[in-house]
Amino acid sequence: MTVMQASPSITKSGTKRLQQALRMALRYVPLLILIFFFTFPLVFMIVSAFKVSNQQIFSDLRSLRAFLPVGDLTLENFRFVFENSNFPRYLLNSVFISGITIILALAVNSMAAYALSRLRWRGQRLILSIIIATLIIPGQATIMPLLLLVATLPSVSFADGVSLTRGWLDSYHVQFLPFIAGAFSIFLFYQFFQEIPKDLDEAALVDGATRFQIFYRIIVPISGPVFASVSILTFIASWNAFLWPIMTVQSDELRPVMVGLLFFFQRNVQWGQVMAYTTMITIPVLAFFFAFQSAFVKSIATTGIKG
Amino acid sequence: MAAIQMIQPVQKGRSSPDFISGWGMGSLAFLLLLIFLVGPFFSGIWYSFTNQRLISANPTEVVGLRNYTRLLRLGILPLDPLLDESTGEFQRDEAGNLVFPRSRAFTRDEQNYPQYAGLTEWFNIDRGSQRYVVLAGDPLFMRSLVNNFFFALVVIPLQTGLGLLLALLVNQKLRGETFFRTMYFAPVVTSLVVVSIVWRFLYDVNNGLVNEMVRSVTFGAVQPINWLGDPGIAMWAIIIMSIWQGAGFQMMLFVAGLQQIAEELYEAAGIDGANSWQKFLYITLPGLRNVMVFIFLTITIAAFQLFDQVLVMTNGGPDDATTTSVFHMYRAGFREQDIAYASTIAVVFFLIIVTVNLIQRYAIRERSARS
Numbered sequence: 001m002t003v004m005q006a007s008p009s010i011t012k013s014g015t016k017r018l019q020q021a022l023r024m025a026l027r028y029v030p031l032l033i034l035i036f037f038f039t040f041p042l043v044f045m046i047v048s049a050f051k052v053s054n055q056q057i058f059s060d061l062r063s064l065r066a067f068l069p070v071g072d073l074t075l076e077n078f079r080f081v082f083e084n085s086n087f088p089r090y091l092l093n094s095v096f097i098s099g100i101t102i103i104l105a106l107a108v109n110s111m112a113a114y115a116l117s118r119l120r121w122r123g124q125r126l127i128l129s130i131i132i133a134t135l136i137i138p139g140q141a142t143i144m145p146l147l148l149l150v151a152t153l154p155s156v157s158f159a160d161g162v163s164l165t166r167g168w169l170d171s172y173h174v175q176f177l178p179f180i181a182g183a184f185s186i187f188l189f190y191q192f193f194q195e196i197p198k199d200l201d202e203a204a205l206v207d208g209a210t211r212f213q214i215f216y217r218i219i220v221p222i223s224g225p226v227f228a229s230v231s232i233l234t235f236i237a238s239w240n241a242f243l244w245p246i247m248t249v250q251s252d253e254l255r256p257v258m259v260g261l262l263f264f265f266q267r268n269v270q271w272g273q274v275m276a277y278t279t280m281i282t283i284p285v286l287a288f289f290f291a292f293q294s295a296f297v298k299s300i301a302t303t304g305i306k307g
Numbered sequence: 308m309a310a311i312q313m314i315q316p317v318q319k320g321r322s323s324p325d326f327i328s329g330w331g332m333g334s335l336a337f338l339l340l341l342i343f344l345v346g347p348f349f350s351g352i353w354y355s356f357t358n359q360r361l362i363s364a365n366p367t368e369v370v371g372l373r374n375y376t377r378l379l380r381l382g383i384l385p386l387d388p389l390l391d392e393s394t395g396e397f398q399r400d401e402a403g404n405l406v407f408p409r410s411r412a413f414t415r416d417e418q419n420y421p422q423y424a425g426l427t428e429w430f431n432i433d434r435g436s437q438r439y440v441v442l443a444g445d446p447l448f449m450r451s452l453v454n455n456f457f458f459a460l461v462v463i464p465l466q467t468g469l470g471l472l473l474a475l476l477v478n479q480k481l482r483g484e485t486f487f488r489t490m491y492f493a494p495v496v497t498s499l500v501v502v503s504i505v506w507r508f509l510y511d512v513n514n515g516l517v518n519e520m521v522r523s524v525t526f527g528a529v530q531p532i533n534w535l536g537d538p539g540i541a542m543w544a545i546i547i548m549s550i551w552q553g554a555g556f557q558m559m560l561f562v563a564g565l566q567q568i569a570e571e572l573y574e575a576a577g578i579d580g581a582n583s584w585q586k587f588l589y590i591t592l593p594g595l596r597n598v599m600v601f602i603f604l605t606i607t608i609a610a611f612q613l614f615d616q617v618l619v620m621t622n623g624g625p626d627d628a629t630t631t632s633v634f635h636m637y638r639a640g641f642r643e644q645d646i647a648y649a650s651t652i653a654v655v656f657f658l659i660i661v662t663v664n665l666i667q668r669y670a671i672r673e674r675s676a677r678s
Binding site: 027028030031034035037038039040041042044045058061062066108109111112114115116119120121122123124127130131134136137138140141142143144145146147148149151177178179180181183186210211212215236239240242243246247258261262265271274275278281282285286288289290293294297 | 323324325326328329330331332333335336337338339340342343344345346347348350351354359361362473476477479481485487488489490491492493494496497498499500501502504505506508509514515516519523551554555559608611612614615619633636637640641646649650653654656657660661664
């Protein structure tokens with residue numbers, strides 16, 4: 001910058017301010033370089049989704065054009081994914097499965113945590129210890145016996161009249177029922193409810209409210225942050241589910257987006273179309289995350305520190 | 308855990324005032340956890356002692372420890388080089404190397420060598436004129452375990468270091484801190500399947516962005532790297548991608564830890580004339596100890612859960628260089644429908660996690676005993 005050689009009269013405060021600005025810039029440079037490192041694959045993915053052909057994507061790789069929306073841009077890839085693949089169906093399936101999982105998980109786990117943290121009943125301490133003990137079991141350690149279990153559980157079929165069939169495989173409910181109750185979600189709710197003063201409940205009890213009314217009218221309205229954290233954790237887990245639906249769902253019309261992506265990808269080498277697909281299923285998660293960002297960060301922080 | 312002690316014991320006399328509402332509000336969750344978590348956990352342990360299959364016409368039988376011996380058994384087979392009958396000297400191949408008999412000659416000869424039955428060659432070591440063949444009941448599982456440990460050993464220091472660096476950078480009370488934090492965290496919430504497909508493209512030998520970037524940084528000095536096709540490199544490719552994907556999570560944990568350290572400690576150290584490096588070494592690092600132990604645990608667990616990347620990017624190959632225990636479990640339980648064997652892998656996997664967890668408990672206890 002040549003501005004530095006200004007008239008001597010302003011140099012003193014000028015250089016000082018400049019030095020300050022320089023120091024500030026130096027602190028931001030590593031942060032910006034790291035932004036590039038952490039976002040370049042995602043930027044590349046989104047930008048490539050708008051490019052016309054493999055050829056264009058490949059030739060742009062040799063320069064920064066790979067990360068810029070330049071050249072022939074088109075929505076053709078998105079149109080193709082929507083019209084020539086089962087993507088709309090996959091999307092609907094995933095929205096339905098994630099939505100119902102979140103709603104049921106919030107209701108079931110928050111009630112259980114409320115009972116565990118603020119009520120007194122026989123068996124309470126035992127149940128709480130069991131739930132905390134199960135936190136150590138990683139999901140993959142139970143997935144194989146769970147697969148056998150859902151393959152043998154009875155299921156009601158309405159195909160011709162009402163009849164009982166064997167096995168939950170290849171259905172919607174196999175994709176959400178096993179994942180509604182979660183020890184970790186109960187634990188997060190439990191921690192939050194412990195912090196709420198007990199006087200609130202006592203006062204309402206004196207006024208004749210039932211325990212469920214207290215929960216529904218008093219506790220739920222002031223527990224927004226923990227409901228947000230559990231929603232986002234549940235949403236991410238269910239939206240990104242992969243190993244489980246791969247094993248339990250065979251019909252194309254029941255597949256969620258991630259499994260659908262694998263099949264779409266295996267049949268298709270038009271990178272623009274693949275990137276359009278991945279972009280469309282990534283944006284909802286990122287949006288959900290940005291929206292609930294602060295609540296989410298807080299919940300991670302507490303779990304990390306308390307270990 | 309402290310949380311349990313916070314409940315006062317139920318007093319006698321009015322022992323269970325909320326019995327109905329307590330069980331009423333909790334039972335649905337408890338029932339679901341029992342059916343879908345506790346139940347499968349214990350039945351998995353049971354299946355590991357049987358020959359349970361996903362679909363089978365024959366009744367299930369108890370087979371004792373057979374699954375465990377198949378999974379974990381190891382053996383060593385010492386081999387002498389073949390002798391040339393006419394000269395009485397060692398046979399040599401065209402390159403001048405000693406020629407050894409095939410290990411299969413022993414492992415498949417149950418009559419003469421019952422101790423090697425059911426084992427297959429895993430790898431071998433040559434010492435002097437002797438060759439020691441290490442045999443395993445399931446060499447592919449051993450290979451998977453080694454891969455898991457290798458992944459953990461590389462990822463733990465790199466991801467912890469990167470996470471700490473990021474946390475220190477975003478924790479400078481700068482404008483836009485939240486923005487930077489959110490950006491670094493974005494890959495964590497992105498699906499591993501999506502990330503793996505995008506990186507598979509980035510890693511492409513001929514048209515990959517990674518090779519293009521390497522080429523332009525080194526001005527073409529480095530030949531294109533076959534990231535996913537070279538058995539010596541494929542695991543590194545998965546490691547680099549996984550570090551990129553998960554570092555933001557470690558950063559968040561470190562940021563939370565940093566904010567727990569009292570500001571006064573730094574002020575006091577400043578008065579005593581400590582420079583920033585000393586402050587980092589004697590205040591920041593010890594203050595982050597618990598977080599570090601927790602991070603060690605989470606990365607180790609993640610290392611042993613490695614699956615999505617492998618299935619999408621390499622399918623375990625090339626030459627089984629990227630196979631992992633969960634991938635092996637998936638292969639056994641789903642593709643071969645051998646639930647019993649897959650459950651055995653799951654039990655071993657669980658025991659490893661418990662061991663790591665106990666180490667974590669021990670590390671934290673040691674510290675609280677000292678202070």
